[in-house]
Amino acid sequence: MQENQTKNNRAIGIFDSGFGGLTVMSAISKLLPKENLIYFGDSAHVPYGSKSKKVVTEFSTDISKFLVKKNVKMIVIACNTASAYSLKTLKKVIKVPIIGVIEAGSVVALQNTKNKKVGVIGTEGTVKSNAYAKEIKKHNKKINCFSKACPLFVPLVEEGWNSGKITEDIISVYLKELVDKKIDTIILGCTHYPLLKDTIKKVIGKNINIIDSATAVATAVKNLLEKNNLLKEKGKGRYEFYVSDDPEKFKKLGSKFFNNKINKVTKVEL
Numbered sequence: 570m571q572e573n574q575t576k577n578n579r580a581i582g583i584f585d586s587g588f589g590g591l592t593v594m595s596a597i598s599k600l601l602p603k604e605n606l607i608y609f610g611d612s613a614h615v616p617y618g619s620k621s622k623k624v625v626t627e628f629s630t631d632i633s634k635f636l637v638k639k640n641v642k643m644i645v646i647a648c649n650t651a652s653a654y655s656l657k658t659l660k661k662v663i664k665v666p667i668i669g670v671i672e673a674g675s676v677v678a679l680q681n682t683k684n685k686k687v688g689v690i691g692t693e694g695t696v697k698s699n700a701y702a703k704e705i706k707k708h709n710k711k712i713n714c715f716s717k718a719c720p721l722f723v724p725l726v727e728e729g730w731n732s733g734k735i736t737e738d739i740i741s742v743y744l745k746e747l748v749d750k751k752i753d754t755i756i757l758g759c760t761h762y763p764l765l766k767d768t769i770k771k772v773i774g775k776n777i778n779i780i781d782s783a784t785a786v787a788t789a790v791k792n793l794l795e796k797n798n799l800l801k802e803k804g805k806g807r808y809e810f811y812v813s814d815d816p817e818k819f820k821k822l823g824s825k826f827f828n829n830k831i832n833k834v835t836k837v838e839l
């Protein structure tokens with residue numbers, strides 16, 4: 570029993586290209602407050618969204634190895650681009666359970682759509698990979714997926730422009746073609762986009778379901794830990810943050826994404 574708890578006290582490793590994955594970490598910390606969490610933000614290499622599959626997979630592999638050295642009990646790829654490009658490879662080379670964000674978001678979209686028209690927005694890499702459409706079709710071939718890369722959304726969020734006229738106009742231009750297709754559900758297929766959720770809702774209206782995969786991923790993490798008998802049972806979770814570039818910037822901006830103050834961030838070289 571004691572031995573089991575020691576094993577279960579190991580942290581959950583979470584990584585992203587930068588800040589965005591903190592929205593996922595925040596959801597996990599709310600659902601599983603006892604769990605210890607270790608976050609890695611690859612701030613030296615952000616953005617992943619415009620990089621090749623090969624390069625994103627190399628970065629993702631190095632980070633996962635770092636997290637395994639930290640003795641994590643599982644890894645969450647809290648980045649859509651890295652999930653789309655690298656999950657398969659990582660599952661082969663990393664010896665702890667590992668999940669991405671795409672399956673969880675797809676499942677929630679499937680549960681929500683009535684007219685079987687689902688929009689997916691994300692980085693160029695995520696959209697190019699077609700990963701959401703593939704995952705959704707695996708469950709239901711009759712669903713029509715319409716994807717759109719929205720490359721300006723990440724810099725808008727990083728600048729803190731989450732609302733206002735300019736942001737609304739940009740959202741409106743990007744999403745018009747999806748709205749015209751009469752989608753009834755849209756997946757926010759990028760970890761930065763939850764911060765734009767209210768503004769997106771204002772632009773596209775209340776009738777389109779907005780799927781923010783962070784909550785869905787947190788539930789998937791809980792299910793995986795339960796299934797493997799790995800849930801931590803006692804005490805409040807402790808959090809560690811690592812980055813590959815300027816820790817000060819991460820501390821300042823990261824707190825906004827995490828919805829909580831981040832006090833200590835350590836820079837590491839992989």
Ligand code: DGL
Nearest residue numbers: 586616617618649650760
């Ligand atoms: N975290 C990335 C994603 O979810 C967005 C930022 C980036 O391009 O690195 O796809």
